[in-house]
Amino acid sequence: MIKTQQLVSLFMETREHTERCCKPLEIEDYVVQPTPDVSPPKWHLGHTTWFFEEFILKPHKADYALFDEDFAFVFNSYYETVGRRVVRSDRGNLSRPGVTKVYDYRHYVTNEIKELLSAGISSEIEELLWLGIQHEKQHQELLMTDIKYILGNNPLLPTYDSSFNENPIQNVDFKWVSMKEGIYDIGHNDPESFCFDNELGRHKVYLHKYEISNTLVTNGEYLEFLKAGGYSDFNFWHADGWTWITQQKISKPLYWHEIDTMWYQYTFQGLHVLDLDAPVSHISYYEAFAYAQWKECRLPTEFEWEAAHSYIDWGSRWEWTESAYLPYPGYSKPPGAIGEYNGKFMVNQKTLRGSSVVSPSHHIRHTYRNFFQPKLRWQFTGIRLVK
Amino acid sequence: MIKTQQLVSLFMETREHTERCCKPLEIEDYVVQPTPDVSPPKWHLGHTTWFFEEFILKPHKADYALFDEDFAFVFNSYYETVGRRVVRSDRGNLSRPGVTKVYDYRHYVTNEIKELLSAGISSEIEELLWLGIQHEKQHQELLMTDIKYILGNNPLLPTYDSSFNENPIQNVDFKWVSMKEGIYDIGHNDPESFCFDNELGRHKVYLHKYEISNTLVTNGEYLEFLKAGGYSDFNFWHADGWTWITQQKISKPLYWHEIDTMWYQYTFQGLHVLDLDAPVSHISYYEAFAYAQWKECRLPTEFEWEAAHSYIDWGSRWEWTESAYLPYPGYSKPPGAIGEYNGKFMVNQKTLRGSSVVSPSHHIRHTYRNFFQPKLRWQFTGIRLVK
Amino acid sequence: MIKTQQLVSLFMETREHTERCCKPLEIEDYVVQPTPDVSPPKWHLGHTTWFFEEFILKPHKADYALFDEDFAFVFNSYYETVGRRVVRSDRGNLSRPGVTKVYDYRHYVTNEIKELLSAGISSEIEELLWLGIQHEKQHQELLMTDIKYILGNNPLLPTYDSSFNENPIQNVDFKWVSMKEGIYDIGHNDPESFCFDNELGRHKVYLHKYEISNTLVTNGEYLEFLKAGGYSDFNFWHADGWTWITQQKISKPLYWHEIDTMWYQYTFQGLHVLDLDAPVSHISYYEAFAYAQWKECRLPTEFEWEAAHSYIDWGSRWEWTESAYLPYPGYSKPPGAIGEYNGKFMVNQKTLRGSSVVSPSHHIRHTYRNFFQPKLRWQFTGIRLVK
């Protein structure tokens, strides 16, 4: 019973936190989609709500009345199992349903879930609720990065929140941490606590000895790479990375601006002089790799990272690893629509470890596996070195 | 003095009418751009305002203070002379400036213009004011067709205004009007009244005899073409048109929906059963041409249209002509940014004649030359036949 | 009977001339297609042969045995009526049938036609034969320009024929020819001689007075435009033209090379210093228009050109006109596959008048209407001015 109440609290807290993220927005900010990887904030609000409606209320609440029949079409993200959906790149073309209607939808579903839970929670619903909550927390992170992209690509460069510091200074001094050769256990190991299917099953890997930096690469260090001509020497780059920076004319991290020989960075606080001590952010895997090459180091594998996680300072940047995002030995896809959650993305992506300044609380574990295509930069991504 | 007051009235009426067009919109509807040819309504509001600021207030009002320095960048459409601008396809990515700010901008500039005019109007300012007014009226038409596209491509198919009838029944009975062979005068001929540079200079053309329909092709007639397999027989189509319908999977006019063997049309009044007597609308030049081929007729040239304009019933659809949009003999491009208004588009486009249900009053003449690329359909375009 | 023999002679001469064009080629040159607008020489050899087989031998020769059943698929160009075909941009992917086999095909069909004709020629066959001959002559011109493109885009810049002078000096001195206002007759007018359907029917146009240059713009004159910054001032360009030169990074005519501040031109004779007195060539309509704007002149319409044809020096360059390629009044498409010859291309193209250094004999008339998209440059296109 206490557990139920805690779960309800966590649910309510999660629902409220999503809306708190949107507080500083104008109505117009909820609607746009400047690039297909970014979703409009109102889509996140609706989609996380639809997830609870589709996977909990529809199958498990007797006589549940859909808020609006068309919303399954509008707010489904990628679940082929569930039916047709708006093409991802068209999300920003939808002015309706409007923001007010989407909030109504949220509150309707939140209340319906509360009502459902008040009657007691079966273990099946509990599991789905955990998934729904973690799913919404994942979207909170995306919501924040999408908001940053929407505002940061606007020529007026509006401030999101002048008190939001996304550039924490690292508290520890740089040090190489030496790790021993041997067998390490990898993967989630606590049956009491939530994890995603991609963190299972627990298994052994053999690691050769390595040294891993306890701190992240800073803006200042990255600026040296840039000034040393890092973006114009193919030797540091993968062939695909070199093609990408050449075709896209990439010569600096996302959100960096050079104005009259001074370097600035757009953050949630607006445009400010680049903070040289803060960890570098918004770089692609290609850039992370090239920087490491230039430094005559390399990126860690996700196993090296997990094995060393308690000796390093992490939590402000998602860290690119050298590992491709692949199933663990013994991975098995859950049945039905939930099975589409992770497995079908296990190709052409890189694993990231850690968490970021916009990762919600109660969401991150050292076994958590984030993943993105190597060219993507709109997340708070960073660099940790190994040698 | 009376003329000045009339001009001020026309200016004010024009400014107000634009805002009246937007009355039925939600804030969210002002922002989106579902296809690059469509601009967000708030962009139209801002751009028509910027035109008055840039070409009248900046050069002609002493000590004029710009409302916002960044707006020239945000609201310039295509004037290379005037400086950098947001790429057209990015207009829908801009959540800021917000709608309220854009209305503030409108009212600021409207008042500044009023103030300027109160001091008397030089002939140079009068000419620019006419141009600004006609420019805004052109955008009123685009604004309406863009709003229709924004709402009509939303899966919820929201109603714009349940009293707006865009499908007037034609009042006259079909008849072939016989026109005689001979020399006709073409082009604007009234020095007292406004026209665009592309309607000048008045000149002679030689026309062979022809018969032109006094009415427009109806939905019912076009449906026959569709049912007769018109979209699947290459014989009726230009090679470019055939490629277009094949690649884009076009098989019916824009806004037509077939639901359980019944035909519907989305209009400003929402989704309703197709009105068979109304003039067909939202078809490309390729479709207009193919229909005419199927009927063993052809489209008029713009000269045939102009010569016959007083014998035919026109005004609800822009009518595709067979003529390419080219300069008249003696056309000369005005100097400066104003010279970019028409001349640089005189290639790869077709001329349309007439006007449409969303054409504003005081805007249309029988010498008016509209022009679009042959594949475009989001305007209220129609078909008139000649044989 | 004499006429028959003349026709057979013309047929044989045409077939031989096509093969003579290919004499200087290596086998490898017959195969490649560096851009979709260019066809491999062996495709031209096969396609012109297929035309005779498909439209004359198959329907009109008793017991005709196809050379190879697959060749209809391989060598059909664009006739939807006739069946499936290799996608145009894939022509350069076909190594088989080989060159020897294609020549065998040619000789087989040539002989079969000769045999057919020896039995006497009906007026229907005569008409088709004329069409087949003129069709092959059109392809001779394309064959030459395609060969030039294939060799001229090879980094080794091989010579085609060191005696082929494609840059004749103009024999007359520059002069403006004054043409009177009035009614002119346009279109083909000789029932005895061949013309294409697009040159019919003869009709009247009204022309206002104009002055037309008797000579073509030279390389030297065009170089002045280039050096004056013509390619970097948007004022001279159509919007579409400006987009084209910007995106394609166009800054000079095709086949011009600047090496150490000297200007060279690739011709059939190889790479040589640019001949300043020769007429400029290989420019797009956009460039022709921009040059005329810079000169404060304009291009002629096709009617102005035809009316003045006997007062001007023409024949070495196809000349861009301001006219869009449209049907004449009274144009009617022939029935069947032959009807696909011209009519379906009458949109999105510009008319060119004149002829070029690679136009075959017995092929060109002053009523001949050539047509291309405004961006194309691989033909021997040139500029004549009007004011």
Add this chain to the structure above:
Amino acid sequence: MIKTQQLVSLFMETREHTERCCKPLEIEDYVVQPTPDVSPPKWHLGHTTWFFEEFILKPHKADYALFDEDFAFVFNSYYETVGRRVVRSDRGNLSRPGVTKVYDYRHYVTNEIKELLSAGISSEIEELLWLGIQHEKQHQELLMTDIKYILGNNPLLPTYDSSFNENPIQNVDFKWVSMKEGIYDIGHNDPESFCFDNELGRHKVYLHKYEISNTLVTNGEYLEFLKAGGYSDFNFWHADGWTWITQQKISKPLYWHEIDTMWYQYTFQGLHVLDLDAPVSHISYYEAFAYAQWKECRLPTEFEWEAAHSYIDWGSRWEWTESAYLPYPGYSKPPGAIGEYNGKFMVNQKTLRGSSVVSPSHHIRHTYRNFFQPKLRWQFTGIRLVK
């Protein structure tokens, strides 16, 4: 001294074998490039020759005279270190240098190398020679698959060699091989024999127990998957794979043809009825993965494959593994142009293990790592299952 002679023999045998592969070709077949992943045979002939010239003759043979200065530009593949090069997708646009000239180039360089070697071989040259030989052997494999693609995509489906059987029947009966959990050594381990840098350094991996099939999946088994609707059920596919088959309209392996309900396969012997017992071939990683999902199995990792290599029947198909192509721990990129050989491709690709019916002799080891993008199918790729 004996070793030198053996090396010279291997060199000569390699050079001759490449030319033997081209024996059945017509001149035209050497030139075309039907898709950017395929190179024209004459390019392979030239490129493998250029490799010896660039990396051995130029730096190590005194007074070496280049065969042709332009060939470095024409035949460089991707070495940024070495200078400019023809864009990959343009290789099929080059008719010159002709085939005869390319053979002259080959013989010139072969002789120059022989002459160089006759003077004795330093260890540096020996190493480069090994690399050049192995490089040419890699291209022999590509040459064969490119030839198959060139002929197999020609509508005439010509035979390459009627005695070349690419579909060997598997000699052993199907069996699951059980492998024990534990630590395995991975990577090349014989300092005496050649390997590529990507096979180094030897290292340990921990494998959990698994069972691996001793045989490859057959055409007959794959046909069952196809008939069971495998290509139309998204559940078996990665999201990227599903997008790929949907957009490219993929519904069967490359070179399979369904004609009147019978299944055929194009092989080097021409079009023949599908051999149901032969191992399936020419499938993408996406298809291999989907098949394994349907079978409720999975693909091996490259480590599982290497650990089990002596218990399984391999050698006719390159086998897709689940592993991404990544550097081994301790991998270090060689300096200079040679360093561009492997390292810069270590992203966005899958590792393949085994070898194929067109792999040359003396080329393959069980530690050999081949790699391709997951969508590619023109290699002789196959499927081995693990559970």
